[in-house]
Amino acid sequence: MSFSRTILITGGAGFIGSHVVRRFVRKYPSYLVVNADKLTYAGNLENLTDIADRENYRFEKTDITDKKSVSALFRKYPFDGIIHLAAESHVDRSIDNPDDFVMTNVAGTVNLLNAALSAWSGNTENRLFYHISTDEVYGSLEGGGAFTEQTPYDPKSPYSASKAGSDHFVRAYHNTYGLPVVISNCSNNYGPNQFPEKLIPLMINNIKNNKPLPVYGKGENVRDWLYVEDHAAAIDLIFHKGKPGETYNIGGGNEWKNIDLVKFLCRIMDRRLNREEGISEKLINFVRDRPGHDLRYAIDSSKIRNTLGWKPTVNFEEGLEKTVDWYLSNTQWLQNVISGEYVKYYEKMYRNR
Numbered sequence: 001m002s003f004s005r006t007i008l009i010t011g012g013a014g015f016i017g018s019h020v021v022r023r024f025v026r027k028y029p030s031y032l033v034v035n036a037d038k039l040t041y042a043g044n045l046e047n048l049t050d051i052a053d054r055e056n057y058r059f060e061k062t063d064i065t066d067k068k069s070v071s072a073l074f075r076k077y078p079f080d081g082i083i084h085l086a087a088e089s090h091v092d093r094s095i096d097n098p099d100d101f102v103m104t105n106v107a108g109t110v111n112l113l114n115a116a117l118s119a120w121s122g123n124t125e126n127r128l129f130y131h132i133s134t135d136e137v138y139g140s141l142e143g144g145g146a147f148t149e150q151t152p153y154d155p156k157s158p159y160s161a162s163k164a165g166s167d168h169f170v171r172a173y174h175n176t177y178g179l180p181v182v183i184s185n186c187s188n189n190y191g192p193n194q195f196p197e198k199l200i201p202l203m204i205n206n207i208k209n210n211k212p213l214p215v216y217g218k219g220e221n222v223r224d225w226l227y228v229e230d231h232a233a234a235i236d237l238i239f240h241k242g243k244p245g246e247t248y249n250i251g252g253g254n255e256w257k258n259i260d261l262v263k264f265l266c267r268i269m270d271r272r273l274n275r276e277e278g279i280s281e282k283l284i285n286f287v288r289d290r291p292g293h294d295l296r297y298a299i300d301s302s303k304i305r306n307t308l309g310w311k312p313t314v315n316f317e318e319g320l321e322k323t324v325d326w327y328l329s330n331t332q333w334l335q336n337v338i339s340g341e342y343v344k345y346y347e348k349m350y351r352n353r
């Protein structure tokens with residue numbers, strides 16, 4: 001079968017990547033979608049079992065920090081579009097071990113840029129390197145206002161510094177070599193398939209198991225939450241309609257203090273688990289704050305709303321309820337992720353490939 005386009009999606013076995021891969025595989029049967037992922041602790045092919053056998057989907061186990069693997073991948077497929085999501089993504093892990101973040105987020109991104117530049121040398125028409133970034137590169141809002149595309153970079157954690165570094169390289173390759181690139185910076189995502197080290201799935205899992213709910217500091221920090229499928233829709237739109245060289249901020253316009261969010265989640269869980277109202281809240285446990293904890297993120301997404309017509313479609317209550325229901329009905333997924341069982345799953349599935 002011949003395909004109209006060949007798209008590389010890196011990090012497609014992770015949380016956001018799996019939603020993007022599913023969307024592209026289903027919506028664009030004429031595209032060949034190649035998911036390249038190292039399958040770190042955060043990468044899980046169980047996220048994609050429903051589309052794994054589709055004719056227009058391929059999985060390639062690839063470490064983007066390994067130049068040889070990246071070159072081999074670009075020799076094997078004639079990519080005309082790249083959506084780069086592979087990254088180390090957890091702030092707490094970056095505080096513990098920044099090195100992996102430099103390697104994957106900065107060096108890995110540069111390896112992909114070099115591979116794209118070399119593959120597309122002389123022909124950049126209808127080619128696009130789309131880099132997925134975060135609002136955290138802008139730093140911490142200590143008062144009011146929101147991040148715009150013009151807000152100066154001021155990353156505060158090793159994670160956000162590594163993402164900022166990768167964004168700078170992507171722009172530098174556009175400016176210096178004319179590589180067609182686009183970047184989007186999104187706020188906090190939530191939804192099915194998120195690794196339970198991040199706030200919302202961690203709290204759902206702990207509430208379910210009657211374990212303490214570790215709220216950092218006083219729980220005063222504010223995040224702007226967006227349902228993951230709304231992010232995937234924005235990525236689809238930017239990939240097809242975004243202007244090369246531009247940056248787009250994506251956000252939910254949905255700011256929550258952590259403590260209010262955790263209490264809200266407790267109330268949903270009480271109802272779902274038929275617990276007496278207020279019982280789960282008693283599990284809240286204020287713990288030592290994250291070092292250098294950014295106080296507030298908020299995104300001004302008027303550019304993507306006005307120029308590309310995107311807006312979030314899932315309201316927070318509905319999205320959280322869907323997310324809670326997904327985690328409560330996918331206990332095996334959660335168990336496998338927590339126990340490392342999905343590594344065995346991968347070995348079984350790909351032993352003969």
Ligand code: NAD
Pocket residue numbers: 010011012013014015016017036037038039040041042043044062063064065084085086087088089090104108132133134135163185186187188189190195
């Ligand atoms: P995730 O941690 O769930 O998934 C990351 C994926 O990248 C995993 O499948 C992992 O196996 C893969 N990966 C890691 N190192 C790799 C390497 N060296 N080579 C190949 N693959 C590798 O992350 P996520 O939350 O889905 O985030 C995806 C992207 O979106 C990241 O670039 C992140 O910075 C960005 N982002 C995330 C959020 C959020 O709220 N989660 C918000 C804005 C932007």
Ligand code: TYD
Pocket residue numbers: 090091092188197198199200202214215216219221222223258290
């Ligand atoms: P997280 O999901 O790690 O995303 P990020 O740090 O990238 O915003 O954390 C979201 C917020 O929740 C952040 O302010 C830190 C806080 N938090 C807790 O209070 N307790 C936790 O156990 C975790 C994981 C996060």
